Amino acid sequence: MRLHTALAALFALLTVAPVTIAQTLPQTPGPKNAITDVPGIEVGHYTATNGAGGMTGTTAIIVRGGATAGVTQRGGAPGTRETDLLRSEKAVGTAHAVVLSGGSAYGLAAADGVTTCLEGQGIGMPVANGAIVPIVPSAILFDPGRCAPFNFRPDASFGMSACRAATNGPVQMGNVGAGAGARSGGNKGGIGTASAVLPNGVVVGAIVAVNSAGRTFDATTGDFFAGYTQAGSDAAVRTAQATPEADREELLRATTIAVVATNARLTKAQANKMAQMADDGLARAIRPAHGIGDGDTVFALATGTVTAAPNITQIGGAAADALSRAIIRALLAADGIHTGTCNVSSYCELFPQRCSR
Amino acid sequence: MRLGRSRAVVLLWLALVTASAWAQGPAPGPHNAITDVPGISVGHFTGGDAGTTVVLAMSPTGQGVGGGVTQRGGSPGTRETDLMRPDNLVEAMNAIVLSGGSAYGLAAASGVMRCLEDRGIGFPVGGGNVVPIVPAAVSFDRATCGRPAASRPDFTAGLQACVAASSGAVEQGSVGAGTGAVSGGVKGGIGSASVVLPNGIIVGALVSVNSEGTAYDDDGELRAASLELGHEFSALTKAGGHRHRVPPSLPGGPLRSGTNAVVATNVQLTKSQATKIAEMADDGISRAISPAHTAGDGDTLFVLGTAQLAMATLGDDNAVVTQIGTAAANAVSRAIVHALLSAKSSSCQPSYCDAFPSACRNRR
DSSP: OOHHHHHHHHHHHHHHHHGGGGGOOOOOTTTSSSSGGSSSSSEEEEEEOSSSOOEEEEEEEEEEEEEEEEEEEOSSSSOOESSSTTTTTTOOEEEEEEEEEEEEGGGGGGHHHHHHHHHHTTTSSHHHHHEEEOOEEEOOOOOTTSOOOTTOOOOOHHHHHHHHHBBSSSOOSSSSSTTTOOEETEEEEEEEEEEEOTSSSOEEEEEEOOOOBBSSBBBTTTOBTTGGSSSSSSOOOOOOOOSSOOOOOOTTTOOOEEEEEEEEEOOOOHHHHHHHHHHHHHHHHSOOOOOOOOOOOEEEEEEEEEEEEHHHHHHHHHHHHHHHHHHHHHHHHHOOEEEEEEEEEOOHOOOOGGOOO | OOOOOHHHHHHHHHHHHHHHHHHHSSSSOSSGGGGGGEEEEEEEEHHHHHHHEEEEEOOOOOOOOOEEEOOOOSSOOOESTTTTTTSSSOOOEEEEEESSGGGGHHHHHHHHHHHHHHOOEEEEEEEEEEETTOOOEEEEOOOOOTTTTOOOHHHHHHHHHHHHBSSSOOOOOOGGGTTTOOOEEEEEEEEEEEOOOOOSSSEEEEEEEEOOSBBBOTTSSOOOOOOOOTTOOOOOOOOOOSSSOOOOOOOOOOTOOEEEEEEEEEEEEHHHHHHHHHHHHHHHHHHSSSSEEEEEBBEEEEEEEEEEGGGGGTSOHHHHHHHHHHHHHHHHHHHHHHHHHHHOOOOOOHHHHHHSGGGGGTTT
């Protein structure tokens, strides 16, 4: 009897414990290598430039059919909205968009524009009395005052424009949208995106606005900290040396914000777990991460078209690696700005041999 | 006014109780409102179907103040609550916005930010620039007789509420964030209350009552009526049991309702202390409304400490936090009673006093 029980337990362990937990690198990207490879996810950017090197903007990630959503918020200086609603025990489990924006807390206004835009398209949660309420969580990053007056910042119209520009096509990276004015460890930051198609047909995607106090690469060699996620990376060729220390970013002057998405069907609690695991991809790619002046916030969206029982560890792990890759791609896509007194170098200006664009 | 003998005795007794309370026990401040806390001012913007209420807070040195939040309803609509967690950087809040308009109403906080930026108020980020710290919570306006709301608070509503803010008496009832509020089956609204403790601590509360549950029991008695300080409920009497039909409550559901509140005290608070006080103050909602914190309620409560008094001058930190939290819970309950007694009947919801006239027969 005892032996029988032990054998049964062993058998259960062997059959239940998924052998597919181990993550295979490099990941297999989808056709666009973008978060829009997840069916139902659209991305729209709105970018403003002031002609003197100042840039800011808003990126709207739209999911018209609604997605089960979660969030993790680990940076010390966040600017957020509707994150309480995303907690697992709250009644509403669906989000219709996530808005990433520059402008510090002022940039939260961009989410108002996305909310109005979606209402105009009839997208939202039915409440009562004929009203619909789009659920639009949002997080912002600090970019005001960089080569621009302090009040050069996104408002509701930025959100409206980003929402209207949203498509499921390729996603522009670099100095656009929420990443337009972003910086990373003293160099130019920006928007990056990546996707991974898992063997069982589950698709995972990530989009990130990298605006970190910490660096993403070894200042001497140019090796990305999360370079192991890349296929066949070239040997390091040192051509320049980045400033050994990042610019001393002041309080509130950083923040990396991201969205990961999957077509798997997740509960809200699982979506929150996916966000938590994805956040590890941020930690691996940026050092230090989640500092007291960083607002680091990661949202997760699950569109649920793949109805098979999800392997949340596999999905969360893949989302972490996709987010790491998106961060590297943001740095590779960013352009330096050299306009008058406004000077910020890109990774590719520092290490041109490592950039094939 | 002719008074029966027994009623005169009761009034005399009440007067004595009131006088003795003034002499030795806790009593409401002069406005019996959150503005009795120095450094606090309140502004309403009242639209057709919905509105916005802002609570501005300033320390004696002109800075923002320590704050905390608790968010226990199941359908919240919030802004900047992550920032208020004690492990996060920013320690000082400049204003709290309560608004109607559901998630759309979060836009009002942007208007308050503009208003404060124009005054140079906010978290300094270098170069003389500021980012005003303006957490917010919203709820859905239900006093529209089943129609969609004709208006909802926007950027301008927040701006105007901020410009209108004053440290004087606080208008209650169907104003500001309480414009479209319904509490169970009667008209909800804004209520406020304060208490001055013998050791000089002042605690005030402002509540926007828009609850799925009721603030009255099956006999129509207000659940928190017994917490009256002095004569503040103006001769509230028994509702009279089943002589009056209890009005049917509006149906609940996700994002349908929410009782949002702000508590303020003149004591300097860390974020952790303010968070603890928020948790205790939230019990004031639980005692005054049942059920509270439902899946459809947004119920979010903020705490602000305007730092007129240093914690160290008052005694043991934990004892003071408990004292403030206890007073805050009662002030929140009392503010909820004030909200129901102040609200006027709308086309589809009777006021509490119109639903239960025998409870209000002696009120001025």
